[in-house]
Amino acid sequence: MPIRTEKATVVAEDGRRLLSEVSCTFGSGELTLLVGANGAGKSTLLDVLSGLTACEGTVELDGVPIRDGRRLNREAAYRIGRQFQYPELQLFAATVQKEFDYSLGYMKLPDDENRTRTDRAMSEMGLADSLKAESPLVLSGGEKRRVAIATTLAADPDWLLLDEPTAGLDPEAASRLVSALLSRKGRPSGGIIAATHDLDLLLPAADRVVVLREGGVIADMPASELALRPDVWDRASIGRPASAELAGQLRLLGLPVPAKFLAPEEAADLIAGRLRAAGRRPFLETDAYGEAPGEGVATQPGAALERDREPGPDRDRGSGRIAGSPKRFVESLDPRAKWLFMMTFSIGVLIQRDWTGFGLGAITAAALLLLCRVPARHIVPLMRPFLWFAAASVAVSGLGIGEAGPAASSSGGAWEPGAGGSATEAPIRFGVFTFSAAAAGVTSFELLKIGCVMVAGILLSATTTPFEMKRAIEYVLLPLRYIRFPVEAVALTGSLLLRFIPVLRREAVKFNRIARSRGKRVRRSGATRLRDLPAMIVPLLMSLLQMATDLTVSMEARGYTRTGQRRTSAVQLVMSRRDWAVVAAAAVVAATLAAVAIG
Ligand SMILES: Nc1ncnc2c1ncn2[C@@H]1O[C@H](COP(=O)(O)OP(=O)(O)OP(=O)(O)O)[C@@H](O)[C@H]1O
Structure with a gap:
């Protein structure tokens, strides 16, 4: 099986x-x-x-x-x-007992069977019976773990x-x-x-x-x-476990170590046997791994430490790239240039008044998508809530009751009938309801523009680390220091928001998964039943509160709360020719979109 x-x-x-x-x-x-x-x-x-x-x-x-x-x-x-x-x-329930009830709930067992399983699992994990009435939140970290493991064992x-x-x-x-x-x-x-x-x-x-x-x-x-393949540990870059090292050393001494990983008591038995037979120390040409004594990494004093220090594969956490891999073009650009491009592009799209101007903006957004090479699976989940909201808004804005229905002209004064729809078009009737395609068109036009700006924002955040973003915002807002504008605080808040949005999403997905796994729910990914919401929401809120506390403490420890003092920065920004070319491109895009909007 x-x-x-x-x-x-x-x-x-x-x-x-x-x-x-x-x-x-x-x-x-x-x-x-x-x-x-x-x-x-x-x-x-x-x-x-x-x-x-x-x-x-x-x-x-x-x-x-x-x-x-x-x-x-x-x-x-x-x-x-x-x-x-x-x-x-x-853990989320009011008492430890209720945690067990939740974990066993899907089996719908009789009460005494529930009790037997709970008692057995608690005793397996060494948990006192009195803990059943306690809130899981007041237990120590290790006790919480034992309770959580016991709930899984109980099932x-x-x-x-x-x-x-x-x-x-x-x-x-x-x-x-x-x-x-x-x-x-x-x-x-x-x-x-x-x-x-x-x-x-x-x-x-x-x-x-x-x-x-x-x-x-x-x-x-x-x-x-x-147990006889020490090379595997080296290839995995995790270092040999002490038990494997010990077995290797014992084999070198000629002890008949079986082909297995030794528990401490088994190693002790072997050593004791060896001591009893003292005086018959054999000399081996090769060890049990086939290496001559002294050749193996483990036999060299300090060699294990050196091996541990060898650089393993590491990831550049900020960007998600393997360290050392070349930066993609857009990622390597100065964040100020990218920020400027994004701002001018966004304003240019938002001021458009007809489909021609929007089309130009959409083509530019599509070109940015291709250039940034951010995978669709990164963008789609972030856009999905907006798309649902947009679809609902378009539907509602077109709906009307009775004779008049919604008037396109009243919901969008800038709408030009000749540019893709007719504000005076007769609405479609469904009994007492009417649907005005023109009114829905006005709403979809405005929402599509916002969608374009959102895509640009997602591309900017996907190709810029929060650190770089913070520095860019600081530079751009620098002149405002003279009017005592809290530039650093605003930049920090902006970068924290950018950093936290994906973290929030990840945490929500994580706790949703845990809740579904504990509750044995088999709905399609992401869906949570109403009755499972506490199992997801309580741990999610606890985790977010903990994160916020940790962040506050670490920011205080780094002196962020001391105002009026300039800080040194790990990220220094320098504009290269390519960055100036991006600034020039931003000016061209802005001028073109402005000309189309006015003309
Ligand atoms: N949702 C996610 N999106 C992007 N990357 C992820 C996601 N979940 C995990 N990763 C990445 O996948 C890789 C493997 O993660 P995983 O948690 O499976 O490692 P692990 O072997 O369990 O590590 P550890 O021993 O530290 O627990 C890591 O580089 C991690 O950053």
């Missing part, structure tokens, strides 16, 4: 490949670990395996696709229990998909969790897949290990085989 992926590929909105053609089989009865450096794609793969993220390629549970078009397959949703990376953030799904399950747990709670996982191994109906950095604790318990790097699988093998 495996979970199988075939060429599973996930592409982010900005075009980055988060997962690249992952083909794996996760066998039932097994504990499979997903390991890899930060950002390697472990959480993304867990999202794909649980059907929460759509992907190219196939993902099947027992030969049945896990997603049915845009919806999660209901059977799969019920059989898979997903534990997210920060499980404590998912006892066939498949457990866990993201960093032991992170933030004290050693006793972590080993309790490992025992709980071990007790669930060997079931024919499902298995356990855990993404982890806690290699020393979980490797000895694992049957199989999938190693990821930059969204691709670089190794997929039984744990016993990986």
Whole structure:
């Protein structure tokens, strides 16, 4: 009863490949670990395996696709229990008991069965019975995690998909969790897949290990085989786990270390046996990995540290590019030039009075789209709410009741009948209702202009980092300092807004996913049932409040609250010839649009 992926590929909105053609089989009865450096794609793969993220390629549970078009397959949703990376953030109910009730709700179990499952899971995670009546919000971070993990264990799904399950747990709670996982191994109906950095604790318990790097699988093998392949750790750029290093060293000393990752007590037993047989120290030409003693990286003093310092693949977080990759043309332009272009273009479009002028603006926006090469999947989600709003506004503005209906001339004085519609056209009748195409035309004309400006704004924010944007706004508003205008504050607010809009969206998507996963909802992506709203909204608000608090504290720590003092900046802006060419292009576009609007 495996979970199988075939060429599973996930592409982010900005075009980055988060997962690249992952083909794996996760066998039932097994504990499979997903390991890899930060950002390697472990959480993304867990999202794909649980059907929460759509992907190219196939993902099947027992030969049945896990997603049915845009919806999660209901059977799969019920059989898979997903534990997210920060499980404590998912808690929302008034008491710990209610958290369990919510997580078990979809099964509609009798009360005593609910109670039995809750008690068992709480005891597995070492949680006192008295906690049931507590609010989850007053628990410590580790206690919250244990409660959240226990709610997943209580549902006892066939498949457990866990993201960093032991992170933030004290050693006793972590080993309790490992025992709980071990007790669930060997079931024919499902298995356990855990993404982890806690290699020393979980490797000895694992049957199989999938190693990821930059969204691709670089190794997929039984744990016993990986125990003899130290090169895999180096290729994954995560450094060898201490247990693997220890096993390697023991082999060098001639100890009969089995092909597995050693738990501390197993290593201790081997060493004790060796001490008992003291005096029979063998001399080996090669170690168990086939390397001559002293040649292996692990045998060189300090070599592990040096290896750890080797630069791994890193990402330029601001732009989403791989560090070192060439900047695209528009990204490399001075933000002031881009800002000026955007402002003049926006004003030029907004002053248009007929379809010819709008057409010119639309063509310019299309050319900008091509030039900026921002993928449609980045733009469409941001535009979608506006498009819905625009469609509703157009429909409402055209509607009327009775004889007169809405008059185009009254809703848009600048509208020229000859330029694409007739304000005096007779409205279409539907019983007592009328629909005026001319009035709807006026509204759509105005909204389309705003849509054009929005596209330009999205392109600007997608090709400019918040830092650059802040500096650009500061430069442009610099003269206003003399009239005591709070230039820095305005620039900072603008850049924070730009930075926070995508963050807000990401957080909303994250908590929506968690709520749907906990509530076992299989509606199409993004839709949340009314009754699941608290499970999404409460953690979302808590997370946003926490972010706002962190931001305030860090800004205070950096001295942002000290007014009247000039700050040094990490970003220095210099206009190049190309930037001046963009300024000239802005002037040409503005003059042309103004001429068309006036003429
Ligand atoms: N919604 C998203 N949009 C764009 N990029 C994303 C999104 N979600 C994740 N990423 C990126 O995908 C990459 C893989 O992220 P993922 O969370 O899967 O890594 P991970 O291996 O779990 O890392 P870690 O060990 O740090 O938890 C990262 O570079 C991350 O920035």
